[in-house]
Amino acid sequence: MRKKCIFLIVPAMYSGGQERVVSRWTTILKDIYEIKVVLFDETVMDYPLDCDYYCLDLPSKKKATLFKKMTTVLKRVSKVRKLFRKDKPYAAVSFGHGANWVNGIACLGTCKSIVSIRGYDSLNRLKTLKGLADRFLISSAGKIICVSKVMADELAGLMPSRKDKIQVLYNAYDLNEIEDLAKQQTEMDPWFAENDVIITVGTLDPIKGYWHLIKAFSLLKLSFSNLKLLHIGPDYSGYGETLKKLVGESGHNGDIQFLGYQENPYRYIAKSKVFVLSSITEGFPNAMVEAMACRVPVVAADCKTGPREILSNDYRIKTAEDVELTDYGILVPAMNKDENYDPRVIEECDQKLASGIALLLDDKKMAEDYAQKSTQRAAVFSYSSCREEIIKIIES
Numbered sequence: 251m252r253k254k255c256i257f258l259i260v261p262a263m264y265s266g267g268q269e270r271v272v273s274r275w276t277t278i279l280k281d282i283y284e285i286k287v288v289l290f291d292e293t294v295m296d297y298p299l300d301c302d303y304y305c306l307d308l309p310s311k312k313k314a315t316l317f318k319k320m321t322t323v324l325k326r327v328s329k330v331r332k333l334f335r336k337d338k339p340y341a342a343v344s345f346g347h348g349a350n351w352v353n354g355i356a357c358l359g360t361c362k363s364i365v366s367i368r369g370y371d372s373l374n375r376l377k378t379l380k381g382l383a384d385r386f387l388i389s390s391a392g393k394i395i396c397v398s399k400v401m402a403d404e405l406a407g408l409m410p411s412r413k414d415k416i417q418v419l420y421n422a423y424d425l426n427e428i429e430d431l432a433k434q435q436t437e438m439d440p441w442f443a444e445n446d447v448i449i450t451v452g453t454l455d456p457i458k459g460y461w462h463l464i465k466a467f468s469l470l471k472l473s474f475s476n477l478k479l480l481h482i483g484p485d486y487s488g489y490g491e492t493l494k495k496l497v498g499e500s501g502h503n504g505d506i507q508f509l510g511y512q513e514n515p516y517r518y519i520a521k522s523k524v525f526v527l528s529s530i531t532e533g534f535p536n537a538m539v540e541a542m543a544c545r546v547p548v549v550a551a552d553c554k555t556g557p558r559e560i561l562s563n564d565y566r567i568k569t570a571e572d573v574e575l576t577d578y579g580i581l582v583p584a585m586n587k588d589e590n591y592d593p594r595v596i597e598e599c600d601q602k603l604a605s606g607i608a609l610l611l612d613d614k615k616m617a618e619d620y621a622q623k624s625t626q627r628a629a630v631f632s633y634s635s636c637r638e639e640i641i642k643i644i645e646s
Contacts, residue, residue, distance in 0.1 A: 252284070253282065253283050253284040254283050254284065254339075254340040254341075255283065255284045255285075255286060255337050255338060255339040255340055256279065256283040256284070256285055256286070256339060256340060256341055256342070256343065256644065257286050257287075257288055257330075257333070257334075257337075257339045257341070257342040257343070257361075258272050258275060258276070258285060258286070258287045258288070258342075258343050258344075258345070259287075259288045259330070259342060259343070259344040259345065259349040259352060259353050260272045260287065260288070260289060260344070260345040260346060260349055261289070261290045261291065261309075261310060261346055261348050261349055262289055262290060262291045262292070262293070262294060262309070263289065263292070263294065263295045263296055263297050263299070264294050264296055264484075264486065265294075265296040265297070265453065265483070265484045265511050266453060267368060267369075267421070267533065267534075267535075267536045268345040268346050268366075268368045269296065269297050269345075270297055270421075270536055271345065271368075271421050271422075271536075272287060272297070272299075272345055273297035273298055273299060273300075274421075274422055274423070274424065274633075275343075275422075275640070276299050276300040276301045277300045277424070277633075278422060278633055278636070278637050278640065279637075279640065279641075280300055280301060282641065283340075283644075285300075285301040285302075286301065286302055286303065286304065286333075286337060286339070287299050287301060287302075287303035287304070288303070288304050288306065288330060288333065289303060289304070289305045289306065290305075290306050290307075290308050290309055290310065290326060290348070290349075291305070291306075291307070291308070291309035291310070292305040292307075293309065296484075296511065304333055306325075306326055306329045306330070308322055308325055308326050308329070310322070310348060323348075323351055323352060323355075326352045326356075327352055327355045327356045330342075330352055330353075330356040331356050331360065334356060334357075334360045334361060335360075338361075339361045340361060340362065340644075341361055341362035341363075341364055341392075341644050342356070342357055342361055342362070342363055342364065343364040343365075343366065343395075343644070344363075344364070344365050344366060345366055345368060346366075346368060346372075347372055347375070347384070350365040350366070350367075350384070350387065350388060350391075351384075351387060353365055353391070354387040354388065354390055354391055355387070357391075358390075362392045362393075362644075363390070363391040363392050363393075364391060364392060364393040364394075364395060364643065364644070365387075365388050365391040365393075365394055365395070366394070366395035366396075366397070366419075367388075367394065367395070367396050367397070367401060367405065367533075368397055368533045368534075369531065369532065369533035370401065370531040370532060370533060370553075370554045370555050371457070371531050372533075373396075373401050373404060373405060374531075376388070376405070376408060377408060385408070385409065388409075388412075389409055389411075389412050389415075391415065392415070393415055393417055393643055393646070394412065394415050394416045394417065395417055395418075395419045395643065396416060396417070396418055396419075397418075397419065397420065397421060397533045397534035397555075397556070398418065398420075398533065398534050398555040398556050398559050398565075399418050399559060399565055400554060400555040400558075400559060400565060401533065401554075401555050402416050402417075402418045417643050419636070419639055419640065419643060420534060420630075420631050420636060420639075421534050421536055421539070421631065421636070422631060422632070422633050422635070422636030422637070422640075423536075423539055423540060423543060423628065423631050423632060423633070424632075424633055425543050425628060425629065425632050425633075428516050428540055428543045428544065429543070429544075431514045431516040431517060432516040432517055432519065432520035432543075432544045432545075433517070433520070434514060434516075434517040435517065436517050436518055436521065438518070438521075439521070441478070442521040442522070444476070445476045445477070445478045446474060446476050446477050446478070446523050446611060447477075447478045447479070447480055447521065447522045447523055448467070448477065448478070448479055448480070448522060448523060448524045448525075448526055448607060449479075449480045449481075449482070449518060449519055449522035449524070449525055449526070449541075449546075450463060450479075450480075450481055450482075450525065450526050450527065450528065450537075451481075451482045451483055451515050451519065451525075451537035451540075451541070452483045452529070452537055453483050453484055453485075453486065454481075454483060454484070454485040454486075454487070454489045454490040454493065454508075455487065455489060456489065456530070456589055457529060457530050457531060458528065458529050458530070459528040459529050459530045459551065459585040459587075460481070460493055460528060461493065461496055461589060461590065461591055462528045462551075462585045462586070462597070462599060462600050462603060463479070463526055463528040463603065464479070464493065464496055464497060464500060464502070464506065465500070465593065465595075465596055465597075465600040466526075466528075466600045466601075466603040466604040466607065467479045467502065467505070467506065467604075468500050468501075468502065468593065468596075469596065469600065469601065469604040470604050470607060470608060470611070471502070471505065473608065474608075474611055477505070477611070478505050478506070478507070479502075479505060479506040479507070480506075480507050480509065480518060480522065481506070481507070481508045481509065482509050482510070482511075482512050482515045482518060482519075483510070483511060484510060484511040485508075485510065490508060492591060493508075494508065495591070496591045496593060499593045500593040515537075515540075516540065516543075516544050519540065519541050519544045519546055520544040520545065520546065522546055523546075523547075523610070523611060523617070524546065524547055524548070524549055524607055524610050524611065524617070525537075525538065525541035525542075525546045525547070525548050525549070526548075526549050526550070526603070526607060527548065527549070527550040527551060527557060528551050528585055528603060529551060529553050529557075529585070530551075530553060530584075530585055530587045531553050531554055531555075532553055532554070532555060532556040532557065533555060533556060534555070534556040534559075534560075535550075535556045535557065535560070538550060538556070538557065538560060539560060539628055539631055540628075541624070542560075542578070542579075542624035542625065542627055542628040543624075543625065543628040545621045545622070545624055545625050546621060546624060547579060547580075547610050547616075547617050547620035547621050547624060548561065548578075548579035548580065548620070548624060549579065549580045549581075549582065549603070549606040549607050549610065550579060550580070550581055550582070551581075551582055551583070551584055551585045551599075551603065552569050552570040552574070552581040552582065552583060552584050553584050553585065554584075557581060558570075558576070558581060560578070560579075560627065561576045561577065561578045561579040561580075561581060561627075562576040562577050562578070562581070563577045569583070569584060570582060570583050570584075571583055572602065573602055573605050573606045573609065575609075577623070577627075578620070578623045578624060578626070578627040579620055579623075579624065580606045580609060580610065580620070581606075582599070582602045582603050582605070582606040583598075583599055583602050584599070585599050585603070586599050
């Protein structure tokens with residue numbers, strides 16, 4: 251008997267959070283469903299797909315006019331509907347704003363549509379006039395996946411008549427694979443042995459708030475002479491040059507390193523003292539959970555959404571106003587979203603971030619306790635824990 255066919259629609263397979271989730275789903279679900287991935291563009295394939303995929307060869311263009319954007323959407327819809335007629339999927343799940351548009355239109359009268367909201371910025375878009383069309387389209391889907399409870403609560407408030415369609419589905423992680431990859435050596439092992447390294451992982455983008463982390467690092471260097479900062483992640487836009495200029499002007503060219511994209515970031519994470527998340531907004535921060543799986547204590551900005559939900563047993567507690575010791579890590583107040591690359595301007599949020607990191611560098615017992623708790627918490631987001639939830643959403 252043929253397995254049910256499930257389409258996963260995502261613009262591309264860049265090194266990003268939603269792309270990593272698609273990659274994982276193809277492995278998690280392959281024994282149960284016939285999985286087909288639909289890409290708009292296959293120029294970059296940073297993550298593997300454990301299934302067959304189709305490429306529409308209709309990439310997004312940032313400077314395109316509204317007319318051209320809508321024309322591209324309609325061309326994508328036409329191609330996807332042809333694929334639907336060929337493979338007759340039971341359901342289609344989309345990842346990201348552009349994919350949700352294609353999924354919502356293409357699924358009309360053909361198969362079950364499941365859209366997903368991956369980041370808090372995407373949710374904020376729905377609250378604006380620009381987001382009215384998105385809201386209408388999303389409301390027509392059979393199910394709406396949010397990656398955090400906070401996002402689900404806010405979306406239900408925005409669309410109360412669709413509350414029953416909204417489902418929370420956390421991202422899933424192959425903890426056994428992460429554990430094995432974390433044991434591998436790096437070319438920097440002597441450097442790790444000689445220094446106290448704090449690490450952060452993510453695409454170089456203003457939404458990650460890295461200018462705050464660089465300024466917090468400058469404060470920490472006054473007390474921790476052996477401290478180093480390591481960043482791992484791609485730079486698609488060239489934004490890294492802005493950060494490197496700030497590093498140079500801060501006098502830390504020898505202390506802060508940017509390694510770029512690494513196929514196995516876990517071997518670097520596992521050798522670091524602290525993982526830091528300085529994001530302005532998130533959805534459900536993959537890199538933070540992966541750091542916890544590597545048994546590394548975490549300091550995170552209490553941004554919307556994800557960090558509090560991961561680090562605290564009660565996500566409804568008010569936003570951090572000071573350094574807060576939570577159940578599974580340390581939260582600090584949210585970072586200011588206004589970009590400032592003047593090394594002389596140190597904000598209160600930079601000071602709080604530095605203070606949270608200093609606690610773990612100063613108190614080895616606290617760091618060890620949180621390292622142990624990190625692995626306990628990461629187990630909640632294992633493949634086995636999340637697989638059944640994915641199936642429930644698809645089948646319900």
